Amino acid sequence: MHPFFLFENLNSLVQPFSDVSPYYRPFILHGEPTQIDLFLVGINPATSVYFSDGVDSCKWVETLMNHQLYHKRYSSNGPTRKGIQGLLNYVKIHYSNSILETNINTYPTDKAKYLKTPSIQKAVIEGEYRFIKVLVAHEPSLIILHGQYTTKHFINLLEKNQWITRRSVKKGMPIKYREQQFPHFTFSYPSGKKGNVFACRHLMYFHKGNSYQDFLNGITPFLKKDLL
Secondary structure: OOHHHOHHHHHHHHOOOOOOOOOOOOOEEEOOOOOOOEEEEEOOOOOOOOHHHOOOHHHHHHHHOOHHHHHHHHOOOOHHHHHHHHHHHHHHHHOOOOEEEEEOOOOOOOOHHHHHOHHHHHHHHHHHHHHHHHHHHHOOOEEEEEOHHHHHHHHHHHHHOOOOOOOOOOOOOOHHHHOOOOOOEEEEOOOOOEEEEEEEOOHHHOOOOOOOHHHHHHHHHHHOOOOO
8 A cells, every 4th residue: 555545644635624614525545545647637626525514533534445436425426526537437448546536625615706705715725735645645647637727726836846937838828739749748746756647537538429539549559658
């Protein structure tokens, strides 16, 4: 087991910011708790789970360690969840290692725009910090971002941490053009390891026709490489 998945570490990562805050959701694990080299990244979780719902941190950690358990207990089964699952089903055909589904901000809100709510700003800042902890713990070689807002936010995060230089990646580029680049861009972690970043439209649209097929074809050769 990778040290990241020790219960003490995970218990710390999910703890609410305050007594009235929901649990953080730093990831959902697809596979075994080994080193993860592929992240699927959105902007933030939509489903809020509270201690007051009768869910203690042990049960919450247990749920995040098993994507099937999460789907059974908490999935909304809405368009975004269906799209995420659709992309992951494709990835798992070509990629044999474990995958981490995560978000740039681990603090849950019904809609991403609510991350700007003034009353929760400290909790939101902490939510981004916890994502960085997850990212640094694994340093994945493959990162798939879904959504233009997600992509811009990720670029900002890399700039803020000086992992890329300002203006080295175009922030104004439409997502349809980002989706045609394999990878969209690369960067180096503090250790020197390289991360390959791919970007596509928000996955709430994934189930509509075959409009993502060119993107899937483009990432497939990278999925087949043993990058660990």
